[in-house]
Amino acid sequence: MSEAFIKLDAVRKVYQARDEEIVAVSDVTMDIEQGEFVSLVGPSGCGKTTLLKILAGLHQQDGGTVSIGGGGVSFDPSRDVGMVFQAALLLKWRKIIDNVLLPAEILGLPMGEARERARDLLAMVGLDGFEEKYPYELSGGMQQRAAIARSLVHDPKLILMDEPFGALDALTRDKMNLELMRIWRESRKTIVFVTHSIPEAIFLGTRVAVLTARPARMADNFRVDLKMPRKLEVKTSGKFGRYALRIYRLLGLE
Amino acid sequence: MTTWMAEKSKHYGLIIAIHLLVVLIWYLFVEIWDVPAYVMPTPQATLAALTVDYNWLANTKVTAIEIFGGYFIAVFVGVGLALLFSWFRLLNTTLMPLVVSLNMIPKVAMGPLFIVWMSYGVIPNIIIAFSICFLPILLTTDRGLKEIEPDLVDLVRALKASRWQIFTKIQLPGSLPYIFSGMKVAVVLAVAGAIVGEFIASQEGLGYLMLQVQVTLDTAAMFMAVLLITLVGVALYLLVLALEHVFVIRDSRVQ
Ligand SMILES: Nc1ncnc2c1ncn2[C@@H]1O[C@H](COP(=O)(O)OP(=O)(O)O)[C@@H](O)[C@H]1O
Numbered sequence: 001m002s003e004a005f006i007k008l009d010a011v012r013k014v015y016q017a018r019d020e021e022i023v024a025v026s027d028v029t030m031d032i033e034q035g036e037f038v039s040l041v042g043p044s045g046c047g048k049t050t051l052l053k054i055l056a057g058l059h060q061q062d063g064g065t066v067s068i069g070g071g072g073v074s075f076d077p078s079r080d081v082g083m084v085f086q087a088a089l090l091l092k093w094r095k096i097i098d099n100v101l102l103p104a105e106i107l108g109l110p111m112g113e114a115r116e117r118a119r120d121l122l123a124m125v126g127l128d129g130f131e132e133k134y135p136y137e138l139s140g141g142m143q144q145r146a147a148i149a150r151s152l153v154h155d156p157k158l159i160l161m162d163e164p165f166g167a168l169d170a171l172t173r174d175k176m177n178l179e180l181m182r183i184w185r186e187s188r189k190t191i192v193f194v195t196h197s198i199p200e201a202i203f204l205g206t207r208v209a210v211l212t213a214r215p216a217r218m219a220d221n222f223r224v225d226l227k228m229p230r231k232l233e234v235k236t237s238g239k240f241g242r243y244a245l246r247i248y249r250l251l252g253l254e
Numbered sequence: 255m256t257t258w259m260a261e262k263s264k265h266y267g268l269i270i271a272i273h274l275l276v277v278l279i280w281y282l283f284v285e286i287w288d289v290p291a292y293v294m295p296t297p298q299a300t301l302a303a304l305t306v307d308y309n310w311l312a313n314t315k316v317t318a319i320e321i322f323g324g325y326f327i328a329v330f331v332g333v334g335l336a337l338l339f340s341w342f343r344l345l346n347t348t349l350m351p352l353v354v355s356l357n358m359i360p361k362v363a364m365g366p367l368f369i370v371w372m373s374y375g376v377i378p379n380i381i382i383a384f385s386i387c388f389l390p391i392l393l394t395t396d397r398g399l400k401e402i403e404p405d406l407v408d409l410v411r412a413l414k415a416s417r418w419q420i421f422t423k424i425q426l427p428g429s430l431p432y433i434f435s436g437m438k439v440a441v442v443l444a445v446a447g448a449i450v451g452e453f454i455a456s457q458e459g460l461g462y463l464m465l466q467v468q469v470t471l472d473t474a475a476m477f478m479a480v481l482l483i484t485l486v487g488v489a490l491y492l493l494v495l496a497l498e499h500v501f502v503i504r505d506s507r508v509q
């Protein structure tokens with residue numbers, strides 16, 4: 001069997017709060033192939049964000065091993081990570097195009113090329129013509145699209161998304177799900193996607209990992225065998241329903 | 255565009271009008287109540303004081319140097335210290351309480367000591383102006399830096415951004431609205447600091463001049479001195495507003 005792009009083995013993370021230790025992640029083991037879209041679901045406070053921060057190299061795990069770059073794909077931890085959060089977190093004093101360019105500036109990439117790429121990415125996320133606007137001139141959904149373009153501008157191999165659509169209304173969210181499905185298929189990136197929404201996790205994921213309540217332990221980790229590209233009607237299929245039920249059971253929500 | 259300009263000129267017209275109104279009330283007050291000139295001179299008499307050779311230009315220049323000097327040193331030190339505090343938590347926990355208690359020292363009471371240490375001159379007055387106005391800048395910058403979204407910092411830290419990059423690209427522009435609110439408060443403090451310094455230990459400047467003419471009861475000259483001090487303060491305030499207009503863009507200003 002070939003080596004995976006990301007290998008998590010018995011990963012553990014403990015936070016030191018005043019007089020107690022908070023075990024945020026305990027014993028997470030998982031392999032992720034290059035190009036996969038992995039949905040992480042689990043109750044609030046179970047350690048999903050912590051896991052993403054470990055993958056981003058922002059936190060050091062307290063136990064176990066994390067290895068990224070394998071299966072014939074190299075990985076440079078300083079420039080191969082793109083992140084999207086629940087809030088778009090655009091710099092409000094910068095135009096959209098300059099917001100998208102932020103990672104390129106930080107990494108010192110050639111700006112001429114980066115600017116071209118930023119324009120292409122903005123077109124890809126449907127923000128053609130908004131390059132020179134300021135964030136406050138965009139709706140929440142549009143701001144999140146710009147944040148997605150920003151996470152792609154330095155062409156990273158791994159995109160980490162932490163409930164990126166959690167603040168959007170249901171309709172916009174469905175629309176963004178379709179967009180993200182397309183963007184992922186076009187860009188062939190490996191995406192780890194944290195969400196509270198079980199339908200969203202199944203709809204987008206090639207794989208769904210279910211974490212239990214604190215401390216995060218891997219309760220399940222399965223391939224989603226639904227044909228790509230997926231359309232919204234897939235959510236009404238029996239197979240989709242069975243996947244959802246499987247997750248609801250694990251989370252004790254039957 | 256033209257309506258925008260009409261809007262603007264109306265705005266400035268109103269500002270000038272309200273100031274002129276105050277001068278008119280001052281004039282009428284003195285005339286109607288027949289206030290003696292040594293108590294309160296008329297606006298014309300105040301203006302006429304300029305014709306007396308009190309070295310107006312040189313004295314105004316000295317006071318302006320003290321105010322602007324103390325002020326801009328305070329801006330750099332205030333922002334710089336806040337930044338250092340945000341970088342090094344140990345520094346924050348040890349030095350911040352010290353800064354706060356040092357700030358409680360009445361700077362005015364330090365004046366006579368400054369004479370002992372540094373003799374008369376511009377430098378001790380710059381130091382008094384600085385010490386009296388830098389705390390609000392430190393506190394507002396500190397606050398602004400704390401308001402920066404931690405996730406935003408994580409986003410660039412994941413790209414191994416340097417401390418300097420994080421400061422120049424995210425922290426500084428992000429906290430500018432806060433910094434400017436502290437800078438506005440600091441203007442009036444810098445003016446007060448410089449003048450108090452001149453009262454205590456100086457041989458030049460508008461504050462020193464006020465003490466000189468007080469002896470001869472030249473109230474018109476005292477009024478003129480106060481007016482010039484005020485104008486220096488207003489000039490500094492307008493400069494700060496202009497800088498804010500240039501550097502704090504769009505809705506990051508409304509907060
Ligand atoms: N910096 C921190 N210090 C102490 N405790 C933390 C810290 N970050 C997260 N935690 C705790 O760790 C647990 C997991 O947090 P998190 O990873 O944010 O969960 P999730 O993203 O799944 O909601 C929570 O109980 C949270 O309170």
Ligand SMILES: [Mg+2]
Pocket residue numbers: 045048049050162
């Ligand atoms: Mg979270």
